[in-house]
Amino acid sequence: MLEFTVEDMSAEEVARMQAIYEPLAISVRELVDATIRSEVDAETVAAVKADIDAATARLRSKQIVGAFGVRRTPSGQSMSWGNAVIGLRNPIAPPLVIHRDDDGRRWCDFHLGAAYEGPPGHVHGGVSALVLDHVLGEAASPDTKPRFTGSITVRYLRACPLGPLHSEAQITRVDGVKTFVSGYISDADGITVEAEGVFITPRWLRDRLR
Structure with a gap:
């Protein structure tokens, strides 16, 4: 993973860049949806192609x-703007906005439209796994220091419809460098997909935490 510090970038400059590039990604995201659904001549x-x-x-x-990598300001502010799940500059990302509760729970409400379809009218199973891998990974990293996916088991309980969805995850236990997490995606009628994952503290971080 490419990660580096962006020198001399203030919070104000980060906000200015966000105001420039985020609307572009939103427009391209709308373009993708329109491309899939259009019936123009x-x-x-x-x-339009031209x-x-x-x-x-x-x-x-x-x-x-x-x-894009992960860029950090000198103050430690993270800019994961190219990320396929949360990247504000990435039109592929829904994007997810992860919320953090004091009890360690991570959760988000999001919308998946036509670009994420697998079975007709439903979310592609790989997209569900992508979302859960990210949300579980966020839960596994409560101190903002990353833990990387060692393994993840996904169970598809029923077809997950396109539209408004909810996901959340929480640590179940920690065993040395392994953090165990469980989570799910749900719609208005309940859980559609659930997952359990093992996330590993990378070696470079283990050395720092000693």
Whole structure:
């Protein structure tokens, strides 16, 4: 994982960058949904494609090499803006906004639309696993120091419908460098998918915690 400190970046500058780039990701997210669901004529599709190609070329005129990584300000503020689940600059991300309770529970309410479909009208099983892997990982890292997925077991109780959903997770026990977590995704009628995971403290962090 690429992680580095962004020198001389204040909280105000981070907020300014967020205000610039987050609306772009939201617009592209809407574009993805519209692309899937549109029934406009071929001439309109061709014109829109030309517009998109031109916009893409403008954005590519200046860009970083490789992925966004995890950037941290000198104050420790995390910028996981390219993340596939929570990245505010990533149109693929729903994105999830993770909330933290004092008892260690991590939870979020989110919406999955047409871009995340597997079975007709329902969430792709791999997307459910992606969401749970992230939420469980957040729960496994209560001190904001990462624990990485060692294994995760996902049980699909019933088809998970597209639309508004809820997910939460909590640590069940800790055994040395292993943190055990359980969690689930639910809709208005109850749990659709549940998971248990083992998350590992990375070696570089173990050395710091000694």
